[in-house]
Amino acid sequence: xxxxxxxxxxxxxxxxxxxxxxxxxxxxxxxxxxxxxxxxxxxxxxxxxxxxxxxxxxxxxxxxxxxxxxxxxxxxxxxxxxxxxxxxxxxxxxxxxxxxxxxxxxxxxxxxxxxxxxxxxxxxxxxxxxxxxxxxxxxxxxxxxxxxxxxxxxxxxxxxxxxxxxxxxxxxxxxxxxxxxxxxxxxxxxxxxxxxxxxxxxxxxxxxxxxxxxxxxxxxxxxxxxxxxxxxxxxxxxxxxxxxxxxxxxxxxxxxxxxxxxxxxxxxxxxxxxxxxxxxxxxxxxxxxxxxxxxxxxxxxxxxxxxxxxxxxxxxxxxxxxxxxxxxxxxxxxxxxxxxxxxxxxxxxxxxxxxxxxxxxxxxxx
Amino acid sequence: xxxxxxxxxxxxxxxxxxxxxxxxxxxxxxxxxxxxxxxxxxxxxxxxxxxxxxxxxxxxxxxxxxxxxxxxxxxxxxxxxxxxxxxxxxxxxxxxxxxxxxxxxxxxxxxxxxxxxxxxxxxxxxxxxxxxxxxxxxxxxxxxxxxxxxxxxxxxxxxxxxxxxxxxxxxxxxxxxxxxxxxxxxxxxxxxxxxxxxxxxxxxxxxxxxxxxxxxxxxxxxxxxxxxxxxxxxxxxxxxxxxxxxxxxxxxxxxxxxxxxxxxxxxxxxxxxxxxxxxxxxxxxxxxxxxxxxxxxxxxxxxxxxxxxxxxxxxxxxxxxxxxxxxxxxxxxxxxxxxxxxxxxxxxxxxxxxxxxxxxxxxxxxxxxxxxxxxxxxxxxxxxxxxxxxxxxxxxxxxxxxxxxxxxxxxxxxxxxxxxxxxxxxxxxxxxxxxxxxxxxxxxxxxxxxxxxxxxxxxxxxxxxxxxxxxxxxxxxxxxxxxxxxxxxxxxxxxxxxxxxxxxxxxxxxxxxxxxxxxxxxxxxxxxxxxxxxxxxxxxxxx
Numbered sequence: 001x002x003x004x005x006x007x008x009x010x011x012x013x014x015x016x017x018x019x020x021x022x023x024x025x026x027x028x029x030x031x032x033x034x035x036x037x038x039x040x041x042x043x044x045x046x047x048x049x050x051x052x053x054x055x056x057x058x059x060x061x062x063x064x065x066x067x068x069x070x071x072x073x074x075x076x077x078x079x080x081x082x083x084x085x086x087x088x089x090x091x092x093x094x095x096x097x098x099x100x101x102x103x104x105x106x107x108x109x110x111x112x113x114x115x116x117x118x119x120x121x122x123x124x125x126x127x128x129x130x131x132x133x134x135x136x137x138x139x140x141x142x143x144x145x146x147x148x149x150x151x152x153x154x155x156x157x158x159x160x161x162x163x164x165x166x167x168x169x170x171x172x173x174x175x176x177x178x179x180x181x182x183x184x185x186x187x188x189x190x191x192x193x194x195x196x197x198x199x200x201x202x203x204x205x206x207x208x209x210x211x212x213x214x215x216x217x218x219x220x221x222x223x224x225x226x227x228x229x230x231x232x233x234x235x236x237x238x239x240x241x242x243x244x245x246x247x248x249x250x251x252x253x254x255x256x257x258x259x260x261x262x263x264x265x266x267x268x269x270x271x272x273x274x275x276x277x278x279x280x281x282x283x284x285x286x287x288x289x290x291x292x293x294x295x296x297x298x299x300x301x302x303x304x305x306x307x308x309x310x311x312x313x314x315x316x317x318x319x320x321x322x323x324x325x326x327x328x329x330x331x332x333x334x335x336x337x338x339x340x341x342x343x344x345x346x347x348x349x350x351x352x353x354x355x356x357x358x359x360x361x362x363x364x365x366x
Numbered sequence: 367x368x369x370x371x372x373x374x375x376x377x378x379x380x381x382x383x384x385x386x387x388x389x390x391x392x393x394x395x396x397x398x399x400x401x402x403x404x405x406x407x408x409x410x411x412x413x414x415x416x417x418x419x420x421x422x423x424x425x426x427x428x429x430x431x432x433x434x435x436x437x438x439x440x441x442x443x444x445x446x447x448x449x450x451x452x453x454x455x456x457x458x459x460x461x462x463x464x465x466x467x468x469x470x471x472x473x474x475x476x477x478x479x480x481x482x483x484x485x486x487x488x489x490x491x492x493x494x495x496x497x498x499x500x501x502x503x504x505x506x507x508x509x510x511x512x513x514x515x516x517x518x519x520x521x522x523x524x525x526x527x528x529x530x531x532x533x534x535x536x537x538x539x540x541x542x543x544x545x546x547x548x549x550x551x552x553x554x555x556x557x558x559x560x561x562x563x564x565x566x567x568x569x570x571x572x573x574x575x576x577x578x579x580x581x582x583x584x585x586x587x588x589x590x591x592x593x594x595x596x597x598x599x600x601x602x603x604x605x606x607x608x609x610x611x612x613x614x615x616x617x618x619x620x621x622x623x624x625x626x627x628x629x630x631x632x633x634x635x636x637x638x639x640x641x642x643x644x645x646x647x648x649x650x651x652x653x654x655x656x657x658x659x660x661x662x663x664x665x666x667x668x669x670x671x672x673x674x675x676x677x678x679x680x681x682x683x684x685x686x687x688x689x690x691x692x693x694x695x696x697x698x699x700x701x702x703x704x705x706x707x708x709x710x711x712x713x714x715x716x717x718x719x720x721x722x723x724x725x726x727x728x729x730x731x732x733x734x735x736x737x738x739x740x741x742x743x744x745x746x747x748x749x750x751x752x753x754x755x756x757x758x759x760x761x762x763x764x765x766x767x768x769x770x771x772x773x774x775x776x777x778x779x780x781x782x783x784x785x786x787x788x789x790x791x792x793x794x795x796x797x798x799x800x801x802x803x804x805x806x807x808x809x810x811x812x813x814x815x816x817x818x819x820x821x822x823x824x825x826x827x828x829x830x831x832x833x834x835x836x837x838x839x840x841x842x843x844x845x846x847x848x849x850x851x852x853x854x855x856x857x858x859x860x861x862x863x864x865x866x867x868x869x870x871x872x873x874x875x876x877x878x879x880x881x882x883x884x885x886x887x888x889x890x891x892x893x894x895x896x897x898x899x900x901x902x903x904x905x906x907x908x909x
Contacts, residue, residue, distance in 0.1 A: 098462040102389030305462045313462045321388070
């Protein structure tokens with residue numbers, strides 16, 4: 001069966017069963033529709049405090065500097081339930097104009113997400129973090145998570161750390177007026193683990209005169225506390241109806257929607273190309289905010305690739321070059337099994353050690 | 367795995383840290399490395415803006431197996447690292463990552479070069495290059511082995527794509543010439559130029575006393591002797607090899623009266639045999655039988671062609687059972703031949719035929735220039751001389767007399783070697799028997815599809831100068847001794863003067879840039895040759 005949607009997504013699927021209640025599907029569709037339904041400007045202004053005059057045009061401006069883009073990837077290689085072995089990769093790409101220069105992989109290794117029993121004496125995970133905090137950022141550990149329930153995210157924290165190592169390396173290798181783009185946000189993230197790390201990175205960027213921006217592909221920010229409508233999506237709708245044929249941006253910081261002033265920078269929404277399907281949340285450190293228009297105009301000039309129209313192409317390439325494809329993950333998995341066999345484990349023992357999800361996946365009928 | 371994949375050092379982006387850096391360098395780029403596919407087909411990629419041409423030959427350096435392979439490009443494809451229909455749904459035309467869009471190059475294996483002692487030898491390859499073996503455009507050094515494989519009749523230089531590989535001459539083997547040769551090209555692709563270059567090389571061999579065969583060229587257009595058009599040179603311009611290399615007979619010798627090497631073409635009536643008349647007309651079976659009766663009725667009569675026209679002659683024929691009506695037709699055609707060829711048929715006993723055959727036996731180039739004669743006269747002369755040559759070579763073979771071989775050139779060969787009514791009969795004895803007695807045919811045609819398929823399969827040397835018609839190419843591919851099927855596109859796209867030469871003793875069909883005759887002439891003339899006493903400067907047209 002084929003299903004074609006007007007927006008151009010073409011889905012081919014075979015129905016698994018006829019059991020799904022059509023009424024429930026219709027109700028879900030209605031809910032999603034209201035979530036994405038266009039918002040009137042008056043309502044938008046009332047909820048966010050953002051006025052029409054706050055939306056400003058971006059004039060794309062090519063420049064002679066380099067663009068750095070940082071990304072990371074994290075996949076589970078082996079899941080034993082209480083401990084997982086992850087493959088983590090982080091790095092950055094460098095562009096000069098539209099020409100790719102190089103891709104630098106700063107970390108590409110296995111991470112043992114073993115948190116022990118979370119006692120003061122058994123924080124094996126800390127050592128893996130402390131090594132990088134000390135060597136890369138000259139910060140003393142130990143790295144310590146706040147609560148036991150965050151143990152599940154330990155590999156995510158490690159990937160974040162490796163992305164910051166990449167970001168720091170990129171900033172150190174950048175020159176004045178270069179742009180460094182980070183795939184993610186900087187400020188509203190509530191976890192307290194890397195405040196010092198980010199401070200160091202921003203300080204380095206400021207000293208070198210490098211523009212650093214966080215570009216978020218997804219954001220959970222709501223329009224207001226009273227509505228679940230997505231802030232970025234709604235802002236995109238309003239902005240694109242106000243400025244129809246140009247890239248644009250609007251500042252969120254200081255408005256009702258983000259009342260708390262960050263001591264480190266400000267947050268924006270930007271649409272880098274008028275025909276792009278998406279606008280993105282942009283976080284800029286303090287030293288960039290005074291010339292944010294120029295920084296965004298540089299990014300916009302290099303967001304015109306046919307492959308990722310409206311998204312900074314360097315970030316697109318970073319995602320392509322740094323992500324860990326499934327076949328590579330499978331290869332590492334097989335290599336690990338081979339290593340286990342060479343250490344005397346039988347096929348049966350390895351099978352028993354696997355999470356049963358993986359066994360079910362392997363037994364999949366199609 | 368080949369070393370170049372593993373020998374990239376981990377390099378530092380900063381402070382000596384071990385980061386993996388992928389950039390535009392020899393270590394990181396994926397280009398010019400064998401990536402697939404099997405023993406019949408090699409694939410590698412090149413940047414999408416790099417010029418690679420169909421027919422180019424690349425060199426695959428397999429350090430793991432210590433073998434060097436040669437591969438000829440048969441296809442060039444657009445390719446990328448992206449899946450699906452990404453390129454037809456992209457918005458806008460700005461494409462940043464050209465390193466992910468490339469051309470996939472498909473090559474056929476030609477063979478491999480292996481070292482045997484101090485020598486490098488060419489072998490057919492029975493294995494596949496190791497994955498990621500480096501691929502480079504083959505240069506003179508890699509083709510050096512071909513020099514030893516080449517023959518002695520130079521016609522051009524090796525061509526790699528559109529580039530000439532200077533220093534690697536392409537030369538045909540003299541000893542392959544009695545296995546017949548075909549020169550195929552559409553108009554304007556350089557057939558005449560090729561023949562002049564070929565003849566010049568033959569003249570050089572003959573003048574130096576090194577030739578192994580004589581070359582007969584019947585030139586109905588007057589383009590070989592003096593060059594024809596303004597600015598074009600002819601064989602008469604190759605003065606240093608005229609003496610001992612070339613003899614010319616012209617039906618209009620007055621225009622060459624200043625040249626000592628051109629004499630009048632004359633055919634003695636006694637040279638003419640009934641089968642020479644036979645090729646010129648379409649005969650019904652009864653008339654053909656009457657032709658066969660002539661040798662019996664006029665046994666040992668060298669003057670049969672005059673006698674058959676007399677009442678006594680007619681009576682002789684009717685006495686052998688030939689009907690009067692048939693005789694009328696026969697004699698009408700004989701009178702036509704005598705009348706139309708009045709200019710070259712001597713009224714006395716003079717004849718050029720004996721001299722022509724003797725010069726051919728000496729290995730010289732014999733040019734018969736007949737610009738003022740009709741197509742039927744051309745066929746008459748060609749048939750007559752060819753038959754006399756074959757008879758002489760047969761006789762010599764029976765008598766145990768060894769002489770140099772002979773190559774007979776036939777322009778517009780489809781007229782006499784085609785599969786049509788009667789046409790194949792005209793030259794079939796030479797085509798089928800000639801090889802045994804050292805007589806080969808050089809068929810020149812624009813339409814190989816009209817040449818009899820069985821005959822074509824006996825042509826062991828093919829010089830293909832560009833054929834636009836698919837049926838022509840298919841006929842050659844079906845008949846060639848070497849596999850030409852993968853060269854279809856290349857043959858279709860050959861430029862003027864470019865050729866594919868498939869011949870015995872040279873291991874694969876060779877892309878060739880045929881010398882421009884005027885340049886080759888200069889090259890030959892500029893070379894100072896010490897002839898010593900070997901040159902034969904005597905010329906007796908009747909020998």
